[in-house]
Amino acid sequence: MSAHALFHTGPVLKQEARYDIKNWRMLLWIGAGGSFISTYDANFWYEERFMLTDHFFRSLQPAAICLLSVLLLIGLTGPLSIAWGCSACAGPRSNVYVRAHLTIEESALTRLDIRWQMGETLAQSLLSTHDIDKDGKLDSEEKQALGRILNNELRSEKYHTLLVVNGRTLTSLSFENPRLKWQPAALSFRFGIPLEEPVGDGLQLRLITHDPELYMQFYHQQDSVTWNSPACCMLSDNSHLFPKELEMDIRPIAPDSN
Numbered sequence: 001m002s003a004h005a006l007f008h009t010g011p012v013l014k015q016e017a018r019y020d021i022k023n024w025r026m027l028l029w030i031g032a033g034g035s036f037i038s039t040y041d042a043n044f045w046y047e048e049r050f051m052l053t054d055h056f057f058r059s060l061q062p063a064a065i066c067l068l069s070v071l072l073l074i075g076l077t078g079p080l081s082i083a084w085g086c087s088a089c090a091g092p093r094s095n096v097y098v099r100a101h102l103t104i105e106e107s108a109l110t111r112l113d114i115r116w117q118m119g120e121t122l123a124q125s126l127l128s129t130h131d132i133d134k135d136g137k138l139d140s141e142e143k144q145a146l147g148r149i150l151n152n153e154l155r156s157e158k159y160h161t162l163l164v165v166n167g168r169t170l171t172s173l174s175f176e177n178p179r180l181k182w183q184p185a186a187l188s189f190r191f192g193i194p195l196e197e198p199v200g201d202g203l204q205l206r207l208i209t210h211d212p213e214l215y216m217q218f219y220h221q222q223d224s225v226t227w228n229s230p231a232c233c234m235l236s237d238n239s240h241l242f243p244k245e246l247e248m249d250i251r252p253i254a255p256d257s258n
Contacts, residue, residue, distance in 0.1 A: 112193040
């Protein structure tokens, strides 16, 4: 059996090992991919030592890729845990669910209120880290401390929020009254955006919430849009599609001719 067939053909290796096992000293299985490192009869060693070295490093590739993926995940999520003071917060399950409330007054969109509902894993991690007295809840002082941390980190990122109105991106958004709200088994972060957008013939809004560093994953659930239900307009949205970008369509209601 040639060294080339031995080190580069998995099925041949298994077949030869079955019938000629006496020539082998050790067979080591690495991973589920079928890669082999084999130490074989010394008569072959010096002649084929370079091929053995080559196969050894080829065999390590799947494990190295897996290790690199883990290190990359830690590198991406680590800064969030440091910034928020929570080593368990960052990770692939740091989900946040976005809700929007529209306020229309005198046929103009005057305010957009945003609520981020923290996913269970993220909420419990933040609670366990910032519940200083370990009583299972956040008291007023603890809530204020966590709120300051969140606000300080998110303000410079414009709360990861982008608003597009009738195809026009609003570049100078103001963010008001950021606050943290804690309820049993629920943690939310809220802020408001004052606006002055006349409804006119209609308003098409697109709310994009995205963290480019992927520390947090933002989602929208069904019925995640509410409003103050003015008589002048009608509202439709795409939240029933569980979209990554929330689209809202405000249309004026024609006055009754009667």
